[in-house]
Amino acid sequence: MNDRSMRRFRFLAAFGVLFLTVWFLWNTPFVYPVKLFVVLLHEISHGLATLATGGEIVAIEITPLEGGLCRCPGGNAFLTLSAGYLGSLLWGGLMIWGAERFPAFSSWLAAAVAVIVGTSTVLFVQQPFATTFGLAFAAALLAVAWRAGASVNRVVLTMLGLTSCLYAVLDIKSDILDRPELASDARMLAEMTGVPTLLWGGAWISVALLFCIFLFRWAWRRRLTAGGYGSRSSHSSGS
Incomplete structure (x- = not known):
């Protein structure tokens, strides 16, 4: 097996192991904290969109059943409602991009994510469960x-x-496409714009899938040119 084939194999093996681990442990206590973390990112994204368009964050809530709410009056309602699911995608993409682009600084990047979560919790979360x-x-x-x-x-x-x-x-599929009657971000956008809930869900899940494909292709190409897991020399430059 030549070097290029070995890098390809390492990338697919590493990605496959991570993906299958998350997929098969999805409804277990092992992934549950990470899912709550993503819910928190979803609500933080709503809040940031509101702040960026002139509103304010009153409170962020998350529940043990993986529900969430951001009380953020003011700002641009269209952008705020759209920022939840798309914000989760962007946060996920930034973490993967940072880990791939600057592997030597992964500890610092993880610490930055921890600071963002901790600061957002202190500033905006008021519930005992969510705060804890x-x-x-x-x-x-x-x-x-x-x-x-x-x-x-x-x-x-x-x-x-x-x-x-x-x-x-999965959340877009479950909360919007499978159950469009739920009080979701897409449902509120539908009431505001007159565009059906399912169309918003279809648009968002299309963006999500295209984003994931783009991210995978980018990581794939980077691994083939920069080396796979365990390669130190080419990654240390951060190129």
């Missing part, structure tokens, strides 16, 4: 960033990013 979860998750991720090496943090970031992207796709 946000601070505990931030502390655990910060401990991994501090104590584990860059290679471990790279895997952690990739798994968090993969789960965030996958959760966005």
Whole structure:
């Protein structure tokens, strides 16, 4: 097996293991905290869109049943409602991109994610469950960033990013396409714009799938040119 084939095999094996781990453990306690983390990112995305368009964040809520709510009056309602699922995709993509693009700094990137979660929890979360979860998750991720090496943090970031992207796709399908009667972001957009809920869901899931395909192709090409897991020399430059 030549070097190019070996890199291709390592990439597919590493990605496959991460994907199958998340997929088969999806409804288990192992992935549950990560799913709550993604729900929190979803609500933070709503809040950031509101802040960026002149509104404010009053409170962010998440529930043990993976529900979430961002009380964020003002701002541009269209952008705020659209930012939830698309924001989860963007967060996931940024974590995967950061882990691939700057592997030597994966510990710092994981610490940055922990700081974002912890700060958002302190500033905007008021429920006991959500506060406990946000601070505990931030502390655990910060401990991994501090104590584990860059290679471990790279895997952690990739798994968090993969789960965030996958959760966005599955959530759009479950909450919008399968049950359009639910009070979802798409339902509220439909009431505001007159465009049916299913069309919003179809548009968002199309964007999500295209984004995931693009991200996979980018990572695939990067691994073939920069080397696979375990390669140090070419990654250390951050090229």
